[in-house]
Amino acid sequence: MSTYDESYQAWRDDPQRFWADAANDIHWDKMWDTVLDTSAQANGSWFAGAMCNTSYNCLDRHVEAGHGDRAALICDSPVTQTKKTYSYSELLEEVATLAAVLEGKGLVAGDRAIIYMPMIPEAAIAMLACARLGVVHSVVFGGFAAHELATRIDDATPKAILLASCGIEPGRVVPYKPLVDAAIEQSSHKPDACFVLQRPMEVADMTAGRDHDWADSVATAKAEGRRADCVSVAATDPLYILYTSGTTGQPKGVVRDNGGHMVALNWSMNAVYGMSAGDVFWAASDVGWVVGHSYIVYGPLLAGCTSVLYEGKPVGTPDAGAFWRVISEHKVKALFTAPTAFRAIKQQDPDGTLIGDYDLSDFTMLFLAGERADPPTVQWAEDQLKVPVIDHWWQTETGWAIAANPAGLGLLPIKHGSPTVPMPGYDVRVLDDAGHEVAAGTTGSIAVKLPLPPGCLPTLWQNEGRFKEAYLEEFPGHYKTADAGYRDEDGYLFIMARTDDIINVAGHRLSTGGMEEVLAGQADVAECAVIGVADDLKGQLPLGFVVLKAGCDRNADDIERDCVALVRQEIGPVAAFKSVIVVKRLPKTRSGKILRGTMSKICDSAEWKMPATIDDPAILDEITVAVTERGYARGTSGKRA
Numbered sequence: 121m122s123t124y125d126e127s128y129q130a131w132r133d134d135p136q137r138f139w140a141d142a143a144n145d146i147h148w149d150k151m152w153d154t155v156l157d158t159s160a161q162a163n164g165s166w167f168a169g170a171m172c173n174t175s176y177n178c179l180d181r182h183v184e185a186g187h188g189d190r191a192a193l194i195c196d197s198p199v200t201q202t203k204k205t206y207s208y209s210e211l212l213e214e215v216a217t218l219a220a221v222l223e224g225k226g227l228v229a230g231d232r233a234i235i236y237m238p239m240i241p242e243a244a245i246a247m248l249a250c251a252r253l254g255v256v257h258s259v260v261f262g263g264f265a266a267h268e269l270a271t272r273i274d275d276a277t278p279k280a281i282l283l284a285s286c287g288i289e290p291g292r293v294v295p296y297k298p299l300v301d302a303a304i305e306q307s308s309h310k311p312d313a314c315f316v317l318q319r320p321m322e323v324a325d326m327t328a329g330r331d332h333d334w335a336d337s338v339a340t341a342k343a344e345g346r347r348a349d350c351v352s353v354a355a356t357d358p359l360y361i362l363y364t365s366g367t368t369g370q371p372k373g374v375v376r377d378n379g380g381h382m383v384a385l386n387w388s389m390n391a392v393y394g395m396s397a398g399d400v401f402w403a404a405s406d407v408g409w410v411v412g413h414s415y416i417v418y419g420p421l422l423a424g425c426t427s428v429l430y431e432g433k434p435v436g437t438p439d440a441g442a443f444w445r446v447i448s449e450h451k452v453k454a455l456f457t458a459p460t461a462f463r464a465i466k467q468q469d470p471d472g473t474l475i476g477d478y479d480l481s482d483f484t485m486l487f488l489a490g491e492r493a494d495p496p497t498v499q500w501a502e503d504q505l506k507v508p509v510i511d512h513w514w515q516t517e518t519g520w521a522i523a524a525n526p527a528g529l530g531l532l533p534i535k536h537g538s539p540t541v542p543m544p545g546y547d548v549r550v551l552d553d554a555g556h557e558v559a560a561g562t563t564g565s566i567a568v569k570l571p572l573p574p575g576c577l578p579t580l581w582q583n584e585g586r587f588k589e590a591y592l593e594e595f596p597g598h599y600k601t602a603d604a605g606y607r608d609e610d611g612y613l614f615i616m617a618r619t620d621d622i623i624n625v626a627g628h629r630l631s632t633g634g635m636e637e638v639l640a641g642q643a644d645v646a647e648c649a650v651i652g653v654a655d656d657l658k659g660q661l662p663l664g665f666v667v668l669k670a671g672c673d674r675n676a677d678d679i680e681r682d683c684v685a686l687v688r689q690e691i692g693p694v695a696a697f698k699s700v701i702v703v704k705r706l707p708k709t710r711s712g713k714i715l716r717g718t719m720s721k722i723c724d725s726a727e728w729k730m731p732a733t734i735d736d737p738a739i740l741d742e743i744t745v746a747v748t749e750r751g752y753a754r755g756t757s758g759k760r761a
């Protein structure tokens with residue numbers, strides 16, 4: 121029996137005991153009454169009755185234990201050519217001071233604060249300062265536009281917004297303040313205060329009475345010796361809300377609790393990633409995504425590790441050797457990123473020539489997640505780096521790995537294309553449409569038998585109804601992951617596709633339904649469809665099809681340009697929506713359902729069958745001609761089976 125088998129079996133034998141044991145590594149202000157209270161919520165509540173503080177466990181606990189001088193955060197920004205390291209004591213000082221500033225403006229436990237910031241230390245400091253007060257933070261990724269931010273402001277109703285004046289993308293400065301101002305203008309809810317971190321590349325105009333200069337506020341609090349203490353909150357209280365794409369333009373507000381989240385992340389740092397206190401861990405993602413929440417900020421700090429926060433890209437800042445520089449300079453033990461980052465590096469440095477310029481002797485493992493790790497990319501990374509390359513599968517909703525190859529429990533043999541096996545806590549089932557388990561090798565919907573382990577979402581923000589409908593109703597007694605795949609004879613999972621209209625663009629999760637809502641609002645568009653098509657670099661890219669209103673006599677090129685601009689304006693550059701085609705008609709079933717799946721297959725040159733229920737088969741021929749002529753089909757267009 122492997123250590124993994126023993127661990128998984130120990131969890132199966134007594135799940136509550138397993139997690140209670142893991143919870144011993146966390147400091148609790150008051151111990152729990154029940155490890156799992158199944159009466160409270162559809163999905164149960166972990167560590168009900170316990171009181172705790174996440175910021176205390178990330179910072180104070182380590183300082184009090186004598187580790188204040190250990191590096192907590194290494195901030196490396198090739199785009200500003202700056203580097204700065206915060207020890208645990210220094211980070212605690214910054215967090216406690218910013219928390220005092222927020223407290224001074226009336227923020228109390230249970231209030232919400234939106235954080236709209238690039239990859240700079242103040243983003244992590246803001247998250248931890250909120251956690252210190254029990255203020256629920258909601259970080260919004262900087263690549264989202266004002267409208268998306270407005271939707272989140274109205275849903276989370278924040279008392280404050282913490283922002284930086286700008287983000288920096290290679291070759292351009294992205295002013296954030298005008299986006300925040302426009303979002304507040306659009307939203308019904310108005311925050312009381314904004315704290316603006318002025319960066320020298322772009323100094324933002326301030327709105328009198330509402331906006332406060334971050335640096336001045338912190339300097340004043342420091343001069344006055346003000347530091348906020350940790351506020352003890354219930355383990356079941358929300359730590360943060362993170363919005364993620366749903367099937368409509370209205371994103372889902374995934375809620376994370378305090379207690380279960382700490383237990384799960386702390387356990388995962390060692391069991392899944394093989395990290396111990398003092399090790400340097402680098403998640404090359406963004407604090408706007410769940411990877412950034414779990415493995416740039418909370419996980420590494422809970423475990424007493426050193427976390428790298430990187431403001432740059434895998435390529436172009438300045439070259440495809442950027443990752444190797446960071447690994448060697450900061451003695452990174454394990455890197456976690458999305459496969460797309462490696463595809464980008466491979467594209468620019470196919471022979472890995474730049475790797476030889478750096479000393480990677482401290483580097484032991486590469487973890488990939490966020491999208492399917494395609495075997496050629498995994499193989500390339502293995503060949504170049506000569507370390508285990510570990511795929512693992514999870515979602516914003518779960519907050520940590522559903523399936524992984526657990527480095528800390530002893531690696532199992534790696535199979536390319538598989539994120540390996542379920543982690544303790546997850547009873548993964550592959551189901552047919554009727555909810556019955558399918559045989560090994562057969563593809564089905566992947567579900568997790570309830571209850572979900574600690575760390576997973578207890579609900580959606582103020583929308584238990586949508587939570588149940590989206591995740592729990594289709595397969596009663598299970599959580600629906602909305603991923604499809606299969607399990608092989610050895611019990612390895614293979615995650616192949618989404619079962620909904622979510623697409624994955626450069627590791628970013630996007631809703632084609634949301635893009636369709638935007639296109640439908642364009643004045644000339646009568647109806648539309650957006651599909652994901654395969655892309656060698658980003659995994660998938662969105663492609664739009666629009667049918668014009670009768671009588672529209674505008675030039676198709678102009679309309680296509682307007683559509684692209686509108687999606688960028690409404691959703692943001694992160695949508696990478698650059699391709700749209702005006703077509704005469706959309707292929708539909710007789711009941712009017714647009715055949716998006718068949719259109720995707722045609723573009724991807726995959727084999728497809730003429731749907732039996734199609735209304736007019738000729739339309740698919742028109743689509744095939746259109747995508748082929750415009751170069752949106754891979755090679756020859758799709759083959760009809």
Ligand code: COA
Nearest residue numbers: 262263287289294405411458460461464490626627693694
């Ligand atoms: N603020 C403002 N704009 C942003 C932004 C931010 N924080 N992040 C991205 N954007 C913009 C980009 O500038 C780009 O704009 P453009 O259309 O004008 O070029 C657009 O959003 C798309 O960005 P991105 O998806 O990052 O594509 P890219 O071409 O700039 O880079 C990769 C491609 C593969 C290098 C990049 O996606 C990457 O590093 N991925 C790593 C994986 C990752 O972070 N995954 C997250 C989950 S683990």
Ligand code: AMP
Nearest residue numbers: 489490491492512513514515516615629
């Ligand atoms: P997000 O919520 O942004 O983390 O996206 C989660 C989705 O990304 C999952 O539901 C999957 O569709 C996809 N995904 C993440 N990791 C993997 C993986 N290792 N293999 C296949 N798909 C993945």
